[in-house]
Amino acid sequence: MNESTSVTPVTISGTGSYVPEKILTNTDLEKIVDTSDEWIFSRTGIKERRIAAEGEFTSHMATKAAERALEQAGITAKEVDLIIVATITPDTLTPSTACYVQANLGASSAVAFDISAACSGFLYAMKLAKRLISDGAYQNALIIGAEKLSSFINWKDRNTCVLFGDGAGAAVLRKSEPGEGRILASETGSDGRHAGLLDIKGGGSACPITMANATDNLATLAMQGREVFKLAVTAMRQASEKVIERAGLTPDDITLVVPHQANLRIIDAISDRLAIPNEKVFVNLHKYGNTSAAAIAIALDEAHREGKFKRGDNIIMVAFGAGLTWAAAAIEW
Ligand code: ACO
Numbered sequence: 001m002n003e004s005t006s007v008t009p010v011t012i013s014g015t016g017s018y019v020p021e022k023i024l025t026n027t028d029l030e031k032i033v034d035t036s037d038e039w040i041f042s043r044t045g046i047k048e049r050r051i052a053a054e055g056e057f058t059s060h061m062a063t064k065a066a067e068r069a070l071e072q073a074g075i076t077a078k079e080v081d082l083i084i085v086a087t088i089t090p091d092t093l094t095p096s097t098a099c100y101v102q103a104n105l106g107a108s109s110a111v112a113f114d115i116s117a118a119c120s121g122f123l124y125a126m127k128l129a130k131r132l133i134s135d136g137a138y139q140n141a142l143i144i145g146a147e148k149l150s151s152f153i154n155w156k157d158r159n160t161c162v163l164f165g166d167g168a169g170a171a172v173l174r175k176s177e178p179g180e181g182r183i184l185a186s187e188t189g190s191d192g193r194h195a196g197l198l199d200i201k202g203g204g205s206a207c208p209i210t211m212a213n214a215t216d217n218l219a220t221l222a223m224q225g226r227e228v229f230k231l232a233v234t235a236m237r238q239a240s241e242k243v244i245e246r247a248g249l250t251p252d253d254i255t256l257v258v259p260h261q262a263n264l265r266i267i268d269a270i271s272d273r274l275a276i277p278n279e280k281v282f283v284n285l286h287k288y289g290n291t292s293a294a295a296i297a298i299a300l301d302e303a304h305r306e307g308k309f310k311r312g313d314n315i316i317m318v319a320f321g322a323g324l325t326w327a328a329a330a331i332e333w
Contacts, residue, residue, distance in 0.1 A: 007134040010183050011176035012331065013075075016068025017301035018061050019050040019167040019288060026162070033158040040162045041286075045264025049165025049289035051150045057091045059100035061168035062146035065297070066105060073172035075140055077105040080172075082141040083112040084129055086121025086293040088200070088322065089147045090114060101144065110142070118198070119260050119321025120188070121145055121293035122169070123329055127186040129173050144170040145293035152200055154220035163262070164221070165289035169297020181311060184247035186329040187239045194231065198223045198322040232266050232320040237273045239328035240318045244274075247314070247330035251276050255313035258303060260320055261285035261295040270318070282308060292321060309333050 025048040026037035040046055052061065062085055070077060083105075085098040098112035117124040122145035129141035146168035153161050176182040202209050202218025209219055236259065244251065257276055259267050261284060271281045282303045291298060296317050309315055311333055318328040 008136070009176035010130040010133045010173055011180045012171050012183070013174050014069045014071070014073025014172040015170065015301040015304050016065045016070070016072060017167065017169040017298040018064035018068065019298065020052045020056060020061065022051045022053060023048050024051050029162055032155060033161060035158045035162055043265070044163060045283070045285055046163065046289045047286040050167055052148045052166040058087055058089050058146045058148045058168070059091045059097045059104065061148070061166065062097060062101045062144045062170070063104040065146065065168035065170040066101060066142055066144055068301075069142065069170040069172050075172065077107040078109060080105070080107045080110045080140050080142045082129060082132060082138040083107060083110045084125040084141065084143050085114045086117060086125045086143070086145045087114055087147055088116055088118050088121070088292055089149055089152055097146065107142070117293070117321065117325045117327070118323055119262065119290070119292045119295060120319040120323070120325040120327040121321070122297045123186065123317060123319050123327035124188055124325070126171070126173070126183065126329055127188055127327070130183050130186065133173055133175060139174060141173040142170060143173060144168060145295070145297035147292045147294045149221070149292060152219060152221050154217045157220070159225060160221050160223055163290050165291050167288055167291040167294045167298050169294050169299070169301050171297065171300065181331065181333040184330040184332055185243040186327070187242045188325075188327045189235065189239065190323050190325045192323065194324040197227050197324065229263065229266060231324060232262070233269045233273070235324070235326040236260070236266070236270050236318045236320050236328070239326050240270065240274055240316055243316065243328045243330040249314055249330060253314050254280060254316055255309050256303060256315050257281045258296055258299045258315060258317045260318065261288065261299055262290040262320070295319075
């Protein structure tokens with residue numbers, strides 16, 4: 001059933017994003033590991049990524065993105081009653097990054113918590129916030145995808161260090177008024193059997209960092225890229241098809257697809273399989289690399305500010321990440 005007809009409709013009333021100033025290019029990486037601009041660009045589509053400054057944390061980037069989203073939505077932080085931060089690189093294991101963001105914003109009326117679903121996290125947060133608003137529990141939700149992946153990268157591992165970057169994106173959700181757009185359908189999924197394909201093994205309760213293992217790079221991201229690639233294409237295609245169908249749309253009705261920004265070859269494979277032409281697919285990964293939970297949030301904000309869609313247009317967002325997790329959403333803007 002189309003979600004818009006079954007429950008109180010929810011709309012996105014503002015978006016915002018922030019990326020750190022420092023740019024790390026592929027050519028810079030050639031000086032750090034045995035790689036080349038040609039290899040990175042041809043395999044991934046990435047040219048450069050942003051790296052947070054010393055002392056700039058996930059919560060700082062999240063706060064800046066949130067401020068921009070609130071400004072666009074035309075509400076103050078005091079009016080926000082729900083903050084969900086999707087991240088796999090929290091400032092601290094506890095408290096949540098969302099609580100730091102709440103304090104930074106002065107959003108004193110909000111309940112704040114994090115969710116961990118890697119690159120799918122922003123769309124998980126969207127689905128959750130939508131449901132909580134529909135149920136009447138909250139009125140103005142701030143959902144944020146924010147990552148400081150540079151703190152969890154093994155800068156000696158060329159398999160991973162060339163892929164990731166830092167940044168944050170945010171959106172404000174509220175009840176849709178007549179004549180406004182709405183979230184039409186959403187889909188989330190997980191398959192923990194593949195947890196070992198993409199993980200950060202150390203730093204949690206299973207493997208605390210100790211004097212004995214401190215030099216083993218356990219608190220950095222490890223990935224079996226080729227296996228993840230194959231699963232990503234299938235899961236993202238299926239999730240997209242589900243939301244397109246549930247929203248009562250056909251590929252021709254879609255103005256823009258905003259996919260997770262991990263690899264241009266994955267993005268091309270999905271647009272191929274969905275029969276949606278490349279020019280209807282938003283790509284900014286050449287500038288930022290893979291920013292995990294922040295990627296779709298940043299891309300949505302950039303596409304919005306660049307005027308890539310307008311009221312009434314249909315947008316598909318689709319993501320895939322560690323867990324494994326996947327998610328998609330269909331939105332009428
Ligand atoms: N520079 C040069 N050579 C490299 C580099 C590099 N940076 N990295 C790997 N190589 C080498 C490998 O060692 C390998 O060499 P070998 O054949 O001698 O062993 C060769 O290049 C090919 O490696 P592959 O892993 O087969 O390369 P592939 O074409 O699969 O591309 C990549 C790798 C880019 C990681 C791709 O598999 C991919 O994008 N996977 C999906 C990642 C993804 O979508 N993640 C999403 C979630 S991220 C999250 O949740 C946080």
